[in-house]
Amino acid sequence: MTDLNGKFFWYELMTSDPQAAIAFYGDIVGWTAQPFGGERTDDPYHVVSGSAGPMGGIMSIPAEAKDRGMSPWWGGYVGSADVDADAKRLAGAGGSVKRAPEDIPGVGRFAVMSDPGGAAFMLLKGSSPDGMEPAPPMANGHVGWHELYSGAFDADLAFYTGQFGWAKGEAMDMGEMGSYQLVSQTGGTDFQSMTGGIMARPPEVPVPVWLFYFVVPDIDIATEKVKAGGGTVLNGPMEVPGGAWIIQATDPQGAMFALVGMRSGTA
Template sequence: MSKLDGTFFWVELMTSDPQAAIAFYSDVIGWRSEPFGPDGGYTVVSGSAGGMGGIMAIPAEAKDCGMSPWWGGYIGSSDVDADVARLSAAGGSVRRPADDIPGVGRFAVMGDPGGATFMLLKGSSPDGMDAPPPMAIGHVGWHELHSGDFDADLAFYTSQFGWAKGEAMDMGPMGTYQLLSATGGTDFQNMTGAMMRKPAEMPAPMWLFYFTVADIDVAYAKVTAGGGTVIEGPMEVPGGAWIVQALDPQGAMFAIVGMKAG
């Protein structure tokens, strides 16, 4: 996992209806899916460059606590226990202490200073994973933090993970859209995501993951045809790509990014 330390490398959907979610996303994004584990209760989804995430039912204890369907992201760690201590001292919070997942690795659930959740993971395999090419179809093409504390979160991610700041874009009443690079370099081509202040209508701070699709218009039509709800878009963004923000049929927020075929 050393190649991916400090970067998002895996995403995971916890949902109320895994089979329906697998069918929806396979149609919209084009993922391939394969059951994982002895009981097949975890489904690995793959894009053009291989496995990139998983889908599972919301655990009973989390459901009892009121968890709704939700996409979460894992950041690579070479020492989960040390990173938990370091990030806690820097203003983060521990949502679930470090623990082992048999056959997978060691993980922890963290909160940033503004309240958005992310996970840490050190895989048990010594081989690690290679990052997909930029904008690989079916993979996360953009990571966007809707922050509960913009200044504290910006300082947290840049100091603790070494992320670089790119351009700070003025969005008027919506505030600053701060571009970020988790892989180094400050020019636009090296940007891997951004952060902004959480809109008032969003119930809680969160990371939003943009999945790359081959044709934004085709994927957009499939979102609504499959029972999803479009929140915003299609909207053109710098670089010529288009984005759509949406809710899946079970209520998890996600986004897609891609070009227009025409």
């Protein structure tokens, strides 16, 4: 069983229109969606699955969060062996507890955190002893890359490498935009082991945030589907090291996301 502690393993969209989001992403990314536990309520939590199985969920923005002005947002869950202890440890290392640890019946124990620069993420320990196996690299519909638009580059890099054991790879010079630091959640230091990158937040991104890249089989087809479905392409398609292509976009409700895939004839 793969150790998920300190690694992103579940991704969740809180949105103003779950049914519209399910249709939008289902068309582009190919997800299937099922109400959690088969529940039949007016506003269920939907589990979404890629080619290798469940990878995340889509839900309505909770009323208390909506009252605080929360906008549609993709968040990521990091595995934890002890949510209470990890929340305390991470707060002592420069992070912040945004929602104290509590139980989700039938799911596990979680807490909402932020890193030193202000980007939010969640901790989660599942209630079942049966863990999830990670999807194969670049499996369709799963997350192929994790990117932090950091509010405090040096502090955030030290936070994730020091507290989660992530390894640093190459630091790529982006000129006026600073460095793009490759990181690996699995501890490897070669390029093939890299699972994400950390960069200073660009001016056009309003707040520090984690951006998740969903894998698609053809980036050009997916890009056209984003536009046709009412989303907005912010950047790309752009080629990245390794031969893949990426876009960054917002969905029709305003949540930021990204796609990664090959071009026809380049796979």
